[in-house]
Amino acid sequence: MSVNGGEEDLELQALQRQLDDAFETTRPRPGFDDELWLRMQGIRPAPRRLRDAFAGLFNGIRAVPAVPLTAVAAILVVVIFVAALTRIGSFGPGGGGASTGANSAQAPADRSLYAGSFGRLPTPAFAAPGLPSGSLPSSNQGSAAAAAPRYTWTGTFTLNIATAPVFRYHEPSTNAADQFATALGAVLHERPSGFLGSYTAADYSLKVRGTVQSPPSSPAYFIFSSNAMPAVDAAGAGPIDQANVFLAQHSLTPQWSYTVEADTSSDPVQVHYDRQFDVPGYGPAYLVRSDGAHDGLQVSLSANRPVLASGLLPMSLDVADYRLVSADEAIRAAVAATGPAAGGPSPVPPVNLSQAEVVYVLVPAGDHSFYEPAIFFTGTSTQNGQTQTRHVLVPAVDPSQRTP
Amino acid sequence: MDADRPPFEDLYRDYLGRIYAFVRAQVGSSSDAEDITAQVFMNAYQAYSRFEARNTTPAAWLFRIARNAALDHFRAQGRRDRLRRTIERQPVAEDDPAGQAEERIQYRALLARVAQLPERQREAISLRHSGLSFDEVGKLIGCSEDAAKMLYHRALKALKEAVQKEAL
Numbered sequence: 001m002s003v004n005g006g007e008e009d010l011e012l013q014a015l016q017r018q019l020d021d022a023f024e025t026t027r028p029r030p031g032f033d034d035e036l037w038l039r040m041q042g043i044r045p046a047p048r049r050l051r052d053a054f055a056g057l058f059n060g061i062r063a064v065p066a067v068p069l070t071a072v073a074a075i076l077v078v079v080i081f082v083a084a085l086t087r088i089g090s091f092g093p094g095g096g097g098a099s100t101g102a103n104s105a106q107a108p109a110d111r112s113l114y115a116g117s118f119g120r121l122p123t124p125a126f127a128a129p130g131l132p133s134g135s136l137p138s139s140n141q142g143s144a145a146a147a148a149p150r151y152t153w154t155g156t157f158t159l160n161i162a163t164a165p166v167f168r169y170h171e172p173s174t175n176a177a178d179q180f181a182t183a184l185g186a187v188l189h190e191r192p193s194g195f196l197g198s199y200t201a202a203d204y205s206l207k208v209r210g211t212v213q214s215p216p217s218s219p220a221y222f223i224f225s226s227n228a229m230p231a232v233d234a235a236g237a238g239p240i241d242q243a244n245v246f247l248a249q250h251s252l253t254p255q256w257s258y259t260v261e262a263d264t265s266s267d268p269v270q271v272h273y274d275r276q277f278d279v280p281g282y283g284p285a286y287l288v289r290s291d292g293a294h295d296g297l298q299v300s301l302s303a304n305r306p307v308l309a310s311g312l313l314p315m316s317l318d319v320a321d322y323r324l325v326s327a328d329e330a331i332r333a334a335v336a337a338t339g340p341a342a343g344g345p346s347p348v349p350p351v352n353l354s355q356a357e358v359v360y361v362l363v364p365a366g367d368h369s370f371y372e373p374a375i376f377f378t379g380t381s382t383q384n385g386q387t388q389t390r391h392v393l394v395p396a397v398d399p400s401q402r403t404p
Numbered sequence: 405m406d407a408d409r410p411p412f413e414d415l416y417r418d419y420l421g422r423i424y425a426f427v428r429a430q431v432g433s434s435s436d437a438e439d440i441t442a443q444v445f446m447n448a449y450q451a452y453s454r455f456e457a458r459n460t461t462p463a464a465w466l467f468r469i470a471r472n473a474a475l476d477h478f479r480a481q482g483r484r485d486r487l488r489r490t491i492e493r494q495p496v497a498e499d500d501p502a503g504q505a506e507e508r509i510q511y512r513a514l515l516a517r518v519a520q521l522p523e524r525q526r527e528a529i530s531l532r533h534s535g536l537s538f539d540e541v542g543k544l545i546g547c548s549e550d551a552a553k554m555l556y557h558r559a560l561k562a563l564k565e566a567v568q569k570e571a572l
Contacts, residue, residue, distance in 0.1 A: 015567070019529065022514045023422070024425075026428050027425065028438055033416075040445060257411075316417060
């Protein structure tokens, strides 16, 4: 067939576009990525496991926790962050400084134009374990707010980022749970209600669970040791070393960033691996549960013997950047919060918030759930001579990018 | 962790699909592509501690592993069998559910045509449309950037002719 040069160029360009589309749309079948990731976790060579163990040991030595503040009671105040942030008025009395980075100055007038690629995100609906249901805090709680503490901000919070990554995962299937168990060497025993599967191995049993809607809990695994589980044989090793060795032996060393600390105040000893997400321009941000505690992986040891290990199920995460509220907006939301109503007739002491940090919270949403950034405020209040630590948690994703 | 080296999980998330598409354009079946892709990432995972970001990009490093894995696959299976299938125009077996599902993918036939190109042309097309620069393509297949451009354009014309013949 004879074609002139112009026509041939057009045909080649069309073919190039088709090739771009072909390579862009050709992807492995659904679930392949999860299966392969789990297989990879199972084939890590022994030297790498050992290296992980030593790396964890080193991190553990550097991150031995400070003495717990036993004299300070912690009360978590969780805030449902209403969409109309702009309606929130001024700072509370004694409001301190806040600064935002240069990026914030570049924010467009219509923020909805900058919704991330996951579309509008579900708004976190935090629960507050241990609080009476009637006292679930809200910033528009009506009469109950009359008994709520008054919040002020006296700290300095700088947020030099205008966006942060939001992470999304597919709800793990029974097949994914089975693959995870198989990689550990466990075999399916049954599928009890509430779990993706229950499995058995030579010296432990394993249960794998999907996302829990309320209170929000990430997909997780639980290893229950049997009497056949041996003590960790590591002369002179402390609990963190022992936990590291146990995890490395079972190919369970976290593949995510974390800090590690041990709570030796009771038996069994608890070793916590607290997951962090890297926020470009900010740094690591902890994943926190709905009660404000760090989430990740825990190993319980008794007499040098692992008795329970529970952690986040390894999953592949999609990521997309979303616009954040400014530091000023987050502070206004925090000081406008209404906490749990006081039960007695005594006046509610004011809460002086002085610290803030970016954290991540799980927001369950059916087949896909999200890890969304939030701002975690910490402060104190004093009543009858006793100082209490209080927290306020507000979502960090701009309201225009979340569903009401 | 090397400060310049992203977490392997990031590479896995960013490149799994692209590596699969590249491999899929090299081999005839989705099941082979899955096996090879799995081998690529398992090899990469084990070798990642030796990866040095200052010497190459993660993309070029992964595609080099993928290219070697595809070549190993051809060596193992026998190039002759594949050529025979091509000459006899026999479709590659796709009787598994995943393969049947992939039948519905719009551009499957085009990738199958790419898979039938001569080796270097096939690689030039696949690497280029997997997002690599001509410089990276040249380094991977052992030629200069300009030579990679020429090879790519020859491959593109050959592919166009093959597609036109198929349409007749």
